[in-house]
Amino acid sequence: MTGTDVRTAGTECGRRAGEVPVRWVWLAAWPVTAVFVLSNAATPLYVLWQREMGFTKGTLTVVFACYIAGLLGSLLVSGVVSDRLGRKPVLLPALGLALVSCLVFATAGGVVALIVARLCTGIAVGAVVSAGMAAVTDVAGPGRRRLAALLASCAMVFGAGLGPLLAGVLSETLPAPTVTVFAVEAGLLATAVAVVLRMPLRRLTPTAAGGGAWARVPGVPRGAGWQLALGIAVFAPGITATSFVLSLGPSLLSGLLGTGSRVVSGALAFAMFLSATGVQFAVRRLRRRTVLVTGAATTALGMLALVTAVHTGSVPALAAAAPLAGAGQGMGQLGGLSLLNSTVPGARLAEANAALNVGGYLPAGLLPVSAGYLSDAVGLTTGTTAFGTALAALAIAGGGLALVAGRGRIPQDTAR
Template sequence: MSESRTVPAEAVDEQQPPAAGERPEVSASAAPTWWVWLAAWPVTAVFILSNAATPLYVLWQSDIGFSKGTLTVIFACYIAGLLGSLLVSGVVSDRLGRKPVLLPALALAVAACVIFATASSVVALVVARLFTGIAVGAVVSAGMAAVTDVAGPGHKRLAALLASCAMVFGAGLGPLLAGILSESVPAPTVTVFVVEIILLATAVLVVLRMPVRRPAKAAKGAWVRVPGVPHSAGRQLVLGIAVFAPGITATSFVLSLGPSLLSGLLGTTSRIVAGAMAFVMFLAATGVQFAVQKLGRRTILTAGAVSTTLGMVTLIIAVHMSSVLVLIASALLAGAGQGMGQLGGLSLLNSSVPPQRLAEANAALNVGGYVPAGILPVSAGYLSDAVGLTSGATIFGIVLMGLAVVGGLVVVAGRRRVPESA
């Protein structure tokens, strides 16, 4: 098979040239569509790990003993690792290629699984979450960019859709699998992560065979820096963060304090129920992206801001009515808000940022989203310890609702500058 002529001259194969008699590696622009779907699997596999611990915290809290505030700090260590990773992984991926970033990230994810499986202290949980965050940071920059590379210039919207859905579907599948396994098999905190190691091993095989390329010329500038985008794409980045940040902060709150809310509202510590709520939240985030993929980017972002706003309204109602059904509705709206904000942001970047800066651009979008996603839920956790879960959740909901409204207004104000389609 001959290589496509559409590959830029400044790109070279990620792997060495094939030996005589071997088939050459398929170029990124010539890869079949099924490879685009398969390239999203490493993103899914790592994001399964990202939230797999969520239903298990009740077990660790019982065995080790720690407060809701400590629980949100453990969650925040994941955010800290992710943000630290984003300062490096996007730039390194754009300079050295996707595989040199993805393979170490997958190895670190496996190490996190081993630590989770043997954890007997808060320190172990902190280290495992930190390693998980670093791995996730590498995947949201290099992994999502790899999906775009494999898709080629003719399928940028498909790449944005699959990369975004891979993230949210994995984030939802993790707690569901963990909840079911932890209730049905012995040694749940071990079995869950053994299964995840197997999934990560398959992701390694995909990365090794992935038809991606690397730049031949090294870019200039510091290797460790706050990720950014070309000046011409600055407005697109701001619009994406304006909606994505409130959305992912809302889902982060549900992940960190959702089990506590369920326990307070329903009086249950069922790990299946906690995992199922997280799963349906991210299932909504996945499904809504397929539903709105043909709409204009401005419309998608505006709808995302509205959904997050409504999610916070229903969260406040849920905690005051002690209604589990309303709480689930809040989770669904939060998931839809993150999904649309993420899809709109990634689509804008895919359409405006050149491939040699795409991983860094993805990192910039996620930095903008995960900073409030780390700060606000932690604040809500400690606030809940001080004034009660109902008051803490109410204050969080009001603050985030305000941020979502501002994000929607930013998108509406920039409607003349945001392209509606590719």
């Protein structure tokens, strides 16, 4: 059979299976990217707001944690609602709330406005990580579940990295930085709305999602608990590490480099999440257990580099810490999503995605806040050391769990 025959046979097979063109799988990931651009777009602007409003590093981490609170609250509802009513009834209101957040950010005159904007952003992100990522899998179809996990995961981290870079460049080069940044983001969200409206999603069967309360701690079907636990064990330390770099990274840059440049701050965050994106393509052919163990080890190395940076004033160590943290999150996230995609039926997938993210974002909200206030009390060096050491230990424990308990519990195909 010639190469043309193979491609033709593959196309006909896809048509017989009712698969949509592959471009729609990529387009389905765009709303995830657009909302995650918003999730971190404020990062380079905090130095500016901090100077204007006069709040401390502890207050800064509280503002960041309000995003986590909104996200976690959203995850208690959005996954179940999405599985019962469909993806679009969750995604469209989430995108509308994200647009409201842009308006509040653009006109913020105090800490309360920043808190409200971050809270709204968190709610929107919670809906997207459950319904949006499940929508990518739904559009992809049963034969492309590995591709769906890869694209959904990469859409999240790429958007998270693009946001601060875009905000840093726009705020340094154009007038009215906060207005300009969030006007551009509103335009991106408008295109995401257009994609969702046209997204070729299959109609869900409401009874397949199961019964129970509409608002509840999300979970997974019987038999998938170990896969969820293994994913959280590696994903949680990884996303907590990147959350810490995002919340206090500007302060570290100011201390080590003596610069408050929003472009430099945005570039650091972009490098971190670009690493998270690229590493997922690099490891997609590896076994899932290998991806999880490597992700845990990388997170631990990132935290050791961060501790080294604050003790020695080493800029190269800080420059290494960010991409290492990003790579750790990327591999933990890909491994966790791949495990769920391989074991959870589509009718429960949004709730399963929500459960994975609850397990990841809960420590990502609590630990950086604790580290922020500890840094205010005992200094940035001591606070960062305590945080980095604890997080490295958690990452090593998660990797050990994936290595030992994962034998026989992780499907032996690849993570792609």
